[in-house]
Amino acid sequence: MSADRFDVLVLGGGVAGCVLAARLGEDPGRSVCLVEAGPDHGPDPAGWPAPLLDARALPRQDLWERKVAAHRFRARVVGGSSCVNGCWNTWGSEADHREWVRAGGERWGAAAMEPYRDAAVRAMGLRPVPGRELSPWARAAADAARELGHAEVDMGRTGEPGYGFPLLNAHDGLRRNAALAYLGPEVRARSRLTVLPHAVADRLLVRGDRVDGVVVLVDGVPRTLRAERYVVAAGAFGSPALLLRSGIGPAGELRALGIDPVLDLPGVGANLSDQPGVFVPLAPTPELDAALAAKERDGELYVSRVLLRTAGAHAPEDGWNLHVLPSAGPPLFGSLPPGRYEAGVSAFLMKPASRGSVRLTSADPLAPLALDPGFLTDPEGHDLAALRSGLETALALAGTAALKGLAALPGGTAPHLLGDDELRARAGTYWHPAGTCAMGPDDDPAAVVDGEGRVRGLANLTVADASVLPTVPAANTQLPVLATAELLAAALTTGPGA
């Protein structure tokens, strides 16, 4: 076999890509190449840049773009966005699974996905926050949730609304990302797994109903790699972009960019769902600042570790549509003088009705993408109403006896009473984009892949990352994406494409 031919090419080495490379590489008879646009910092944490390992902050290195709107942030490194994210892991509701079963069949049900969820929890070393690490703010936030009548729930599973503690992929302040978890020294020692960093997948070469190669820019130089099966795992922005550059997508749009359409799939790049949120700032008391400073000196200050999941306006049956997040610590953006911290409560809309899109601006793989998150734009205004109900809960939490002694609400218009445009202007992101190569049943014209991630109309092409989820779960997406990749890797090794 030539150096450029493999059994499987995994295109994109992020959260899902690491899972797929590891699982598909378990068969010693199968050669697998993992192609990643960014660097590979290797299997030993000692070789990693310190900011990527520091779980107490969101690093700003190894990104595709810097100094852009926050919703565009995505990592460019083996390990993907698990190297730059908040290390929080939660699971969604029964309602999410109902939506996914409708789109992809019974394997997407809550019970059927449990083994994949569990495998991801084990591999990533996910664990609840040890009590001793909770800050005085986090303890008070849990008291505040109880004061409002919420019960404690397991954030790592489906169940009821309530408050709880997300599972962390961080130990003693160090972020354990998907590259370290899935591509450790033993896995890499397998002779038939190749990791190819600094390699941008430009376009797939389609011949008839098969992919016959992929053009990759390795350190800027084009090279064609070939395989029996191609698995695209370039994330909710990168995967549709690669398909579009390959002529797979809405034919009219592609022609307008000078790209010859090879497969008219209108759903590619459409249906972008991400979770918008609004931060309600509070003014920390000197006592809270002092307590947080002591925690920081002990190396135990994570941004926030208590979460309330609640059903606000337009919540699905059997589910919740809001995360209400009390946080206190170093600011996510910018900086404050030593010993001063940012406190507040955010409300995030977890089940948006609004949809955005990912489009190309050019056929050049290095050109920036046109990313429209579509936040709070659904014509019925359900998303604005749901977010407002979350902001009311945020205010109620801030006003509890447990929290109001630690941080005060500044004056001014209450956030849920702000006008629509102002609310849209204040909306940030929870960084959970999904849905841009959505799975769906045969009769859904917007479906890009089937329940096993196979691209409709092509025999040997799979998409296997956040982009296949037709609806974003009512959860932080890392754990659901890990489980999705585990599920699709199992389908690939047991299905007809094995």
Ligand SMILES: Cc1cc2nc3c(=O)[nH]c(=O)nc-3n(C[C@H](O)[C@H](O)[C@H](O)COP(=O)(O)OP(=O)(O)OC[C@H]3O[C@@H](n4cnc5c(N)ncnc54)[C@H](O)[C@@H]3O)c2cc1C
């Ligand atoms: C700032 C931030 C904070 C977040 N916080 C959390 C959190 O606390 N908890 C949580 O659950 N989730 C969080 N997330 C979301 C979570 O990280 C994602 O859901 C998850 O990483 C998605 O996995 P993925 O494999 O689909 O994409 P990614 O992990 O983004 O991986 C995609 C990979 O593909 C590569 N790629 C793209 N295009 C190409 C190409 N053409 N050629 C080669 N390689 C390519 C990219 O460089 C990247 O490495 C956060 C995300 C961000 C950005």
